[in-house]
Structures are given as C-alpha cells and as structure tokens.
Amino acid sequence: MLKPRPSRVNALQKNILRWYGKNSRQLPWRKTNDPYRVLVSEIMLQQTQVSRVEQKFHHFIKQYPTLRALARTSRADVVRAWQGMGYNNRAIRLRDAARIVMEERDGRLPSDTAQLEKLPGIGRYTAHAIACFAYGQKVPVVDVNIRRVLSRIFRKMNNVFDLKPADEIWELAARILPENVYMWNQALMDLGAAICTAQKPLCESCPASNLCSSRTLYKNRAPGNARIRRSKKSEPMYAGIPQRFWRGRIVEALRKVNGEDSISLTKVGRTIKPDFAAHELPWLKRLAQSLIRDGVVERVKASRTTKIMLAKG
Ligand code: SF4
Incomplete structure (x- = not known):
C-alpha cells in the first residue's frame, strides 16, 4: 500500500x-455543477476525445436541456442526436438512466456513488466524477x-x-x-x-x-524514444476494418432513414460496403444482432426479408 x-x-x-x-482547460462542463450536465459530459467523455465532446456537448444539451426531456425521447432519436460520438450504446444507456431517475427518483440524480453505480452506463469512475463535480463531495x-x-x-x-x-x-x-x-x-x-x-x-x-x-x-529523453512497443490488444476485424466501425456504419445508415422506416439487411450491406456480396449476409446478421442486444437497433419482420431500424423504445 x-x-x-x-x-x-x-x-x-x-x-x-x-x-x-x-x-x-476551459471546458464547457466545468462552468456548471448541474448534475444533469455533468452526467451528460461524463458519459460522452467515457470513450470520446475531449475536442469531439466539446463540439457535441452544446448541441446535445440544446436538444435535451433537462433530464426530463431526455427521459421522454425515444432510443432512435437519442441515437440520432449522438451522431459523431461513436459507441452508440452509451446514448441508449444515458436515456435509460434518465428514465429510471425520472420514474424512481422523482427526477433527482443521486449524489451517492453506490446509488449512481446502479444506473445504466455509470461505473466507478463516472459515479465518483458526478459526486465530486456536481455535488462537491470529497471523493x-x-x-x-x-x-x-x-x-x-x-x-x-x-x-x-x-x-x-x-x-x-x-x-x-x-x-x-x-x-x-x-x-x-x-x-x-x-x-x-x-x-x-x-x-x-x-x-x-x-x-x-x-x-x-x-x-x-x-527526463532528457529524446522525443520519440519514449515509445515502447506493447502487445496490441487484438480487436475483432472484418475485411481489414474493426467490427466496431462496421457497427457504427450500420447505425449511420439507419440514421439517414426517414422517421420510423426500416431497411433490409441487404440494403444496409450495400450502403456500408459497396462490394457487399450475398455470402456476407451471415456476418452482417451477427453484427445487427449485437446492435439489437445493445438496444440500439430493432428487427422488423417483413414477409421475405429481414429489415432493421433504429430502436423505437
Ligand atoms: S513522470 Fe509525469 S508526473 Fe513525473 S515528472 Fe514526468 S511528467 Fe511529471
């Protein structure tokens, strides 16, 4: 110790x-101790660079100025608002957390770290960040x-x-x-x-x-010498591109669909991969299923084809 x-x-x-x-650094979320704004910024910062979050934070808050407004929105709309941030399941968890707080806590985000950690998308770091930055706790x-x-x-x-x-x-x-x-x-x-x-x-x-x-x-190390090779974590890939990027492309294709329209998996395949071939359908289905499991996408059963859309929820 x-x-x-x-x-x-x-x-x-x-x-x-x-x-x-x-x-x-003069960051927008440092000018407030509003628990909702702190929550949004911390969820955004989990896997996205500060410079990107700076661009998106104001737009998101403008669209959803309160926890209540966020709780009322659909999963599809919050995923649309999350455009450009990546890791779309964070948007789903954020919306779900807002709903739980509205329904079970009268709209008040808890200040206790253990209670915060019970909410979707909030782990140890985020719970402590909210407790400190929003509620001034000595943690x-x-x-x-x-x-x-x-x-x-x-x-x-x-x-x-x-x-x-x-x-x-x-x-x-x-x-x-x-x-x-x-x-x-x-x-x-x-x-x-x-x-x-x-x-x-x-x-x-x-x-x-x-x-x-x-x-x-x-100290006194020549620039560049500090780089030491570390064993790279292998990331699941397909056609030389990480699977998570393909997932992001599927969501991006669905964002462009009007309203609650759905599109067939084959059309999604051609949209995200110009040389998409029929034998790649099982791969695409597995990706779509992972997005369905995360609550980002919904499956629509059509007569002869599988269609998907952003989850309504
Ligand atoms: S190792 Fe990090 S904390 Fe220590 S002197 Fe260098 S920059 Fe500062």
Whole structure:
C-alpha cells in the first residue's frame, strides 16, 4: 500500500494546483455543477476525445436541456442526436438512466456513488466524477490519466506503460485529497492530458517533477524514444476494418432513414460496403444482432426479408 509522507503530499498539492491555476482547460462542463450536465459530459467523455465532446456537448444539451426531456425521447432519436460520438450504446444507456431517475427518483440524480453505480452506463469512475463535480463531495476520481500520473509520481516506473493496479491508485487518491477536491481532480486530469502523457511525458515542464519518483525515467529523453512497443490488444476485424466501425456504419445508415422506416439487411450491406456480396449476409446478421442486444437497433419482420431500424423504445 502506498503511504506518502504528508510533507510530500502537501508540496505536491501546492505545485499542481498552482500549475492548474495558470493552465486549466476551459471546458464547457466545468462552468456548471448541474448534475444533469455533468452526467451528460461524463458519459460522452467515457470513450470520446475531449475536442469531439466539446463540439457535441452544446448541441446535445440544446436538444435535451433537462433530464426530463431526455427521459421522454425515444432510443432512435437519442441515437440520432449522438451522431459523431461513436459507441452508440452509451446514448441508449444515458436515456435509460434518465428514465429510471425520472420514474424512481422523482427526477433527482443521486449524489451517492453506490446509488449512481446502479444506473445504466455509470461505473466507478463516472459515479465518483458526478459526486465530486456536481455535488462537491470529497471523493477521489481515477480515470486513465489520473491512474497514470499517480502511478508515476509515487512509484518509480520501469517504462511508460507501467501502471499501479487500479484499486491501489483509488486508495492512494482517496488518501491524498486536499480541501479543494474539485480543482484537484480536474488538475490531475489536465496534468495527465497535457504534461504526463502516456508516451511522451514532459518531465522538464512538469509541476510535480521535483517530487516525482519516475522523473529520471523520462527526463532528457529524446522525443520519440519514449515509445515502447506493447502487445496490441487484438480487436475483432472484418475485411481489414474493426467490427466496431462496421457497427457504427450500420447505425449511420439507419440514421439517414426517414422517421420510423426500416431497411433490409441487404440494403444496409450495400450502403456500408459497396462490394457487399450475398455470402456476407451471415456476418452482417451477427453484427445487427449485437446492435439489437445493445438496444440500439430493432428487427422488423417483413414477409421475405429481414429489415432493421433504429430502436423505437
Ligand atoms: S515528472 Fe514526468 S513522470 Fe513525473 S508526473 Fe511529471 S511528467 Fe509525469
């Protein structure tokens, strides 16, 4: 278990918060503590880059300004509004969470992390982010950036991809919280995004460098040398393209269909893959079934063909 000296923690907090005061990113969801807006931003940020979320956040909030408005919408419409974000099942889970909160909690998003984690699409990180950023609770927030930053600062890492186990970092993060928790959690995220990046940490410019156990690993390293090959996780592919992109293309094809119209699988195949051939139908069916399981797509039984559409729900 990591137990840093209080004097080191104090100095670190001071340095990092001072750096954040001058370098914080001006992000739209940092200008509010409205639980609904925090929820939307955190779900969007789960698997999408900050720059993309910045573009989409305002449009989404304009279309669904309240939890009530989101709860009332159909799955098809929320998936349409999610265009450009990828991982469409997040939109479904977000809408479903809004409905549960409206129906079972009188429209009030819980502030308790355990209650938050019971809602669709909300895991440990997102629950803590909502508790801290919306309700001002003194809880740690550990995303991939913060896990990396704290791993490096408190243990000498052997290479840029070394990380301490997540549970250990959650414990450590809880132990070193300062008074201004909101600012601290945001500061660690920004430090991980701008300075202590995954492959090329800029130790020379880092406000934590004189207190960091890993600074000598990266200091004075020529740009590019920090890259160490890691075993790539194999991602399911088809025709040289990840299956998740094909899923995204199916949803994109269905977004363009008017109203509640459906289209045949064969037509979907030709839309997403110009050289689509009949023998590829079983592959396409499996993809469509995975989208049906996630609640993004619905199957419509037609007389001779299988047709699909965005889920109405
Ligand atoms: S000194 Fe280097 S390794 Fe340590 S936190 Fe800063 S950027 Fe990361």
